[in-house]
Amino acid sequence: QKEVEQDPGPLSVPEGAIVSLNCTYSNSAFQYFMWYRQYSRKGPELLMYTYSSGNKEDGRFTAQVDKSSKYISLFIRDSQPSDSATYLCAIFPGGGKLIFGQGTELSVKP
């Protein structure tokens, strides 16, 4: 079983839709959960991170961690064409490693 699993999509939504992106992870000891965004032909950039469980909100973006089900989610409200990108969940298990999901390609159509 992979440590982090993510549905690769692609996901296509109309402008203004609420987007839900999800990952599952295998080790209940994980504490740091991140979402990175990667535009086409660019390197990933950190969008949000959450420590332990609960929600974290930043503008139109909400990151949610459910430790009981080992599930992490990113919600995008009022999605815009500029949100079109690949979204990667990631877990920091400690030490120097960072473990990424496969990434979900999102397209927001005007």
Place this chain on the structure above:
Amino acid sequence: EAQVTQNPRYLITVTGKKLTVTCSQNMNHEYMSWYRQDPGLGLRQIYYSMNVEVTDKGDVPEGYKVSRKEKRNFPLILESPSPNQTSLYFCASSPSPSGSIYEQYFGPGTRLTVT
């Protein structure tokens, strides 16, 4: 401008011909790392370095070497490249406060093709 730079950005080479991809950061970060990105497999960590002269294996280190002789540079060496190393490579760095390297800054990527 604070950034991570990689060179070259694109490289086509032949099996067995040694190559080096350079990575440099100007943010005085202690931590640096290399990843490869392949369709359906996501980003996978090759090697990382917590500080100068300290390197460690990631999840897919086979066929790669690294060195960290100075803080700003972290080159990736392929001594005998093979076609299965055809991939998109990213270098990243992190300020690493208290060892928390979850906030990483990525370079623009190097597209490597090995024929």
